[in-house]
Structures are given as structure tokens and as C-alpha cells.
Amino acid sequence: DTAVSQTPKYLVTQMGNDKSIKCEQNLGHDTMYWYKQDSKKFLKIMFSYNNKELIINETVPNRFSPKSPDKAHLNLHINSLELGDSAVYFCASSQGGAISGNTIYFGEGSWLTVV
Amino acid sequence: AQSVAQPEDQVNVAEGNPLTVKCTYSVSGNPYLFWYVQYPNRGLQFLLKYITGDNLVKGSYGFEAEFNKSQTSFHLKKPSALVSDSALYFCAVRDRLNDYKLSFGAGTTVTVRA
Numbered sequence: 001d002t003a004v005s006q007t008p009k010y011l012v013t014q015m016g017n018d019k020s021i022k023c024e025q026n027l028g029h030d031t032m033y034w035y036k037q038d039s040k041k042f043l044k045i046m047f048s049y050n051n052k053e054l055i056i057n058e059t060v061p062n063r064f065s066p067k068s069p070d071k072a073h074l075n076l077h078i079n080s081l082e083l084g085d086s087a088v089y090f091c092a093s094s095q096g097g098a099i100s101g102n103t104i105y106f107g108e109g110s111w112l113t114v115v
Numbered sequence: 116a117q118s119v120a121q122p123e124d125q126v127n128v129a130e131g132n133p134l135t136v137k138c139t140y141s142v143s144g145n146p147y148l149f150w151y152v153q154y155p156n157r158g159l160q161f162l163l164k165y166i167t168g169d170n171l172v173k174g175s176y177g178f179e180a181e182f183n184k185s186q187t188s189f190h191l192k193k194p195s196a197l198v199s200d201s202a203l204y205f206c207a208v209r210d211r212l213n214d215y216k217l218s219f220g221a222g223t224t225v226t227v228r229a
Contacts, residue, residue: 004158033217041153041203043219056216074176090158101147101166101209104217 003103004107005011012113013081016030021076021110023091031055031096033104034066037088048076050096064093081114087111117142117151129228130145132208134196136223138189138206147209148189149217151179162204163165176200196227 006023013019021103025032033056034046039080063079078085091107118141128134134180141147147166151159163174170182180191206220 041222043159043205043222045216045218048216094157101164103149103164105159106151106159107168109156111156 004091004093004105006089006107006110008110009108010111010113015042015081015114017081018077018079019081019112020078021089021091022056023074023076023107023114025072025091025093025105027093027105029095029105030071031094032068032071033052033092033094035090035092035106036072036077037090037109039087041056043090045047047076078112083114084110086114117146117208117216117218119206119208119218119220121204121206121223123223124221125224125226127183127226127228128196130198131195134191134193134200134225134227136191136204138191138220140189140206140208141187142208142210144210148180148182149207149209150174150178150189150191150203151207151219152164152202153205153222159205162191186187196225198227198229201225201227 004025022085031050033048037043039085046060047066065077068074088109090109092104095102120139127134147165150162153159162178165172165182173179180192204223207217209217
């Protein structure tokens with residue numbers, strides 16, 4: 001019974017294509033995130049949504065557009081894929097912000113390869 | 116701005132020996148500190164966190180970490196390492212003044228040899 005699930009796990013696509021990664025959490029959390037892990041394993045936040053509202057957008061190209069239809073889902077759509085978009089994308093969730101120090105739980109990742 | 120430093124890219128230990136993975140942080144206010152582990156081709160798994168209170172925090176799989184405010188450190192430790200502990204370990208910090216952002220260190224690859 002996966003807490004944060006994202007699909008697909010692996011995605012190989014050509015440059016210029018548009019693709020989406022879906023994420024769902026069944027933890028009842030109100031905050032969801034997208035993180036990007038590059039080839040050097042460095043993790044960087046991309047977006048954060050709280051109660052379906054965007055609260056963090058970390059200088060991510062406009063080609064990346066998150067969509068949160070409800071608190072349990074945060075999807076990531078990427079337009080006009082570029083070679084540099086190849087990375088692992090992690091969805092995550094938590095209950096609220098840092099005030100209570102609540103843990104952020106991560107999904108298993110989506111390995112995106114652009115060829 | 117908040118940041119985390121993991122000074123060692125790699126840590127190699129023999130099974131049964133103590134394991135230490137180092138982490139230092141920088142935040143403007145009081146920190147929330149976390150350790151995560153990533154096994155190959157897997158997501159990040161939460162190990163433990165420091166919020167407040169006792170400086171020694173115990174977590175999953177026999178790991179513990181000690182918060183040291185004067186040295187701004189939060190080193191991860193395990194008294195007796197297992198081969199199965201071989202993985203990539205991330206330290207992360209959350210600034211209480213900047214609610215939603217969790218900043219990660221660059222990661223430390225731990226290899227435990229049999």
C-alpha cells in the first residue's frame with residue numbers, strides 16, 4: 001500500500017515531445033512537492049503545493065507546469081522536452097510546512113530519459 | 116539562505132564497524148534536520164529527524180544522529196554497520212522561517228564491505 005506513488009517509473013522519450021508524470025498520495029497530507037535529482041544525485045526542489053495552491057516555484061523553466069487537481073494529486077507536465085531534462089523526478093508529500101517539523105515522504109521516483 | 120554540507124562523497128567501512136556520515140548545516144533560524152537514505156533505483160526513505168529536545172535522535176534500522184548546535188552539525192551514526200546499509204545518504208535541513216523548503220546535501224555514498 002504505497003503512500004506516495006508516481007507513474008510512470010521509467011520514461012524514454014524524444015526531444016521536443018510533451019510528457020506527464022502523475023503523483024498521488026494516500027497519506028491525507030495537504031502539501032505536495034516535486035524534486036529533481038540530476039545525474040550527480042543532487043536533489044533540488046522544483047515546486048510545492050499546499051492545499052492545491054502553488055507556494056514554491058524554484059526558477060523552473062516555463063516548460064514545466066505542475067497541476068494539482070486536489071490535495072492528493074500533483075502532476076507534472078513537461079513541454080518540448082530537452083536533453084537536459086533527463087533526470088529522476090521525485091514526488092513527495094507532507095502535512096503542512098515546517099512549523100511542526102513534519103516529515104516529507106517521497107515516492108519511488110520517475111526516471112526520465114530524453115533522447 | 117539555508118544549506119547543508121556533507122563533506123565526504125564516500126564512506127567505506129567494514130561490516131561490524133561503526134559508521135559515521137557527517138553533515139553540517141547553515142540556517143538563519145533554528146533548524147529542523149533530517150536524514151534520508153536512497154537505495155539504488157529507489158526513492159528516498161526517511162531515517163530520522165531532529166525537531167527539538169534531546170540532541171540524540173534514534174531512527175530506523177539502528178541509525179541515530181546527534182544534533183550539535185555549537186558545531187552546527189548533525190552526524191548520522193550506526194554502531195555496527197551491515198552490508199545492507201550500503202546506499203546513498205542525504206542530510207537535509209528545513210528552516211523554520213521558510214516553511215516548505217527542504218534543502219538537501221550532495222549525498223554521501225556508503226559502502227560496507229563484508
